[in-house]
Amino acid sequence: MPKRQDASPPAPTSPPPPATRAHALVTAALRIVDEGGLEALTMRRLADANKLQLPAIYRVFSNKQALLDEMAEAILAKALPDGNEQDWEAEVTLVARQLRQALLAQREGARIVGGSYAAKRHSLTLAERLVGVMRRAGFNGVAALWATSTVFCYVLGEALEQQGLTDDARDRLAFPGARQTYPQLFSTPVEEILNFDDRFAFGLGLILGGLREQIPGKDLP
Known part of the structure; x- marks a missing residue:
């Protein structure tokens, strides 16, 4: 009877694609602002909240202004109504x-x-x-x-x-x-x-x- 082989170890999880990662970071950043105000948001705090090293944040957003620009986009995404008025x-x-x-x-x-x-x-x-x-x-x-x-x-x-x-x-x-x-x-x-x-x-x-x-x-x- 052939010897049973152990199951192969799971393949390492690949990192999420850039767009998905950026969306998750923006959501987390908006949550930090909700809890502590805009002054509470730092790149270091965002990294800690997502259990990431700081360089991982800067690979997605080159600086804090780039992050804020995407946060503004997330807010404006909810600003357009679905319907239209004739007048x-x-x-x-x-x-x-x-x-x-x-x-x-x-x-x-x-x-x-x-x-x-x-x-x-x-x-x-x-x-x-x-x-x-x-x-x-x-x-x-x-x-x-x-x-x-x-x-x-x-x-x-x-x-x-x-x-x-x-x-x-x-x-x-x-x-x-x-x-x-x-x-x-x-x-x-x-x-x-x-x-x-x-x-x-x-x-x-x-x-x-x-x-x-x-x-x-x-x-x-």
């Missing part, structure tokens, strides 16, 4: 709200996206969609580009301020002597400055109204 104003509103939601869903999402100027797939797709909407509204060339930038920067700025809100912000609005020192400001319901949802809708409405008035060839009264 250009409704479409801009839909995209702006979805972008805001994506930024706010990630801790420091606005800082991450605002610090990245990389021309990548999702950032270009978002710009392409907004420029297309602006062209449908009647803007062309630089006007379509700047109208797109106006909407994007408004959403980004609003999300940035909201994410920078501290627990004592409301209390700091009412410091002693504030009403006497700044009577014009405090003649308004100043606490409403922290009503981010309604203020976002109001500001977006102002932008849409301004764009409406600038449409080339628009019939004036």
Whole structure:
């Protein structure tokens, strides 16, 4: 009877392909930011969290900015709504709200996206969609580009301020002597400055109204 041979040892596991590895590292980096803020993210901490040596991280991302650019891409991937609106104003509103939601869903999402100027797939797709909407509204060339930038920067700025809100912000609005020192400001319901949802809708409405008035060839009264 032939002697039974021992089973061959399992073949060593090959490392995941670069795209898969990058996706896993970006997910881990966003988790670190969620837990400790953007300052908590270092390449060393990312390596430790993934049980990797630091050089393995740098083989995927040449530096921290390259990592942040991919983190911005991951956030913007969730910014584009699936549906489309026939009316250009409704479409801009839909995209702006979805972008805001994506930024706010990630801790420091606005800082991450605002610090990245990389021309990548999702950032270009978002710009392409907004420029297309602006062209449908009647803007062309630089006007379509700047109208797109106006909407994007408004959403980004609003999300940035909201994410920078501290627990004592409301209390700091009412410091002693504030009403006497700044009577014009405090003649308004100043606490409403922290009503981010309604203020976002109001500001977006102002932008849409301004764009409406600038449409080339628009019939004036």
